[in-house]
Amino acid sequence: MNKKQLFEQIQAKKSFLCVGLDPVLENVPKHLLSFEDPIFEFNKQIIEATKDLCVAYKPNTAFYESRGLKGWESLLKTWAHIPEDIFTIADAKRGDIGNTSAMYADAFFNEEKSGMSFDAITVAPYMGKDSVGPFLKYEDKWVILLALTSNESHSDFQLFENADGKLYEEVIRVSSKWGSSDQLMYVVGATRGAEFANIRRLAPDNFLLVPGVGAQGGSLADVCEFGLNATCGLLVNSSRGIIYAGKGEDFAEKAREEALKLQQEMEIILEKSGLL
């Protein structure tokens, strides 16, 4: 999916919500445990309940990899179940020497080889240009580079400063020469509200993937105040806040209620910003 198509989806659904699919077996409602693949059944029902309210789904691969072969199978089936017009993000945080990154790119972008073809993958920028390049070779696929993350320890490295500025600023400045804003997004935590104006100065046209609303307490209003651009430019993710809104047989309805609250907030913001 390209940028134009993504913005069209945002306008059609009046939403820039990304639902995070991070299921843990212990948190899956009991009545699903008799299914052959409870994780997939859980995801399937979440997708059915929220697919008209969001423009993206983001399975974090850790939640599948941790379950070995059956986890990969759940991930594959989940990817295949997501409607074609919804943006898919493999939150895998990969990046290695070039020939290894090429294998990671095949794993998440090359359906013929791996059975999956996500629209985007999250990548750690630490190893530099040749570790990111193999992901950028795929047409209409996206690399989402970690820039300023939502966790408390983001400051251990990302805020390191020299005469040129902070490390995360340098990540954006340098990497934006590796590909266009039709290929590159950045991860910026919703908990970093105060930094959005600065980030937009460095990356005016790029989409930002913004995790951290919901369970991590980030504010949608703060993110949008300076984060929006002419094509919306934001995919705001909530995982636990949506998928674990309910614990019983009505978990999918409860998930829908939480997703709807965020979508309605987003619709007001998009309307006020003249983006609809």
Ligand SMILES: O=c1ccn([C@@H]2O[C@H](COP(=O)(O)O)[C@@H](O)[C@H]2O)c(=O)[nH]1
């Ligand atoms: O800076 C980052 C980068 C990635 N994440 C991931 O996003 C989701 C957030 O989940 P919640 O349950 O909504 O907190 C999860 O997959 C993280 O690994 C992030 O939170 N912050």
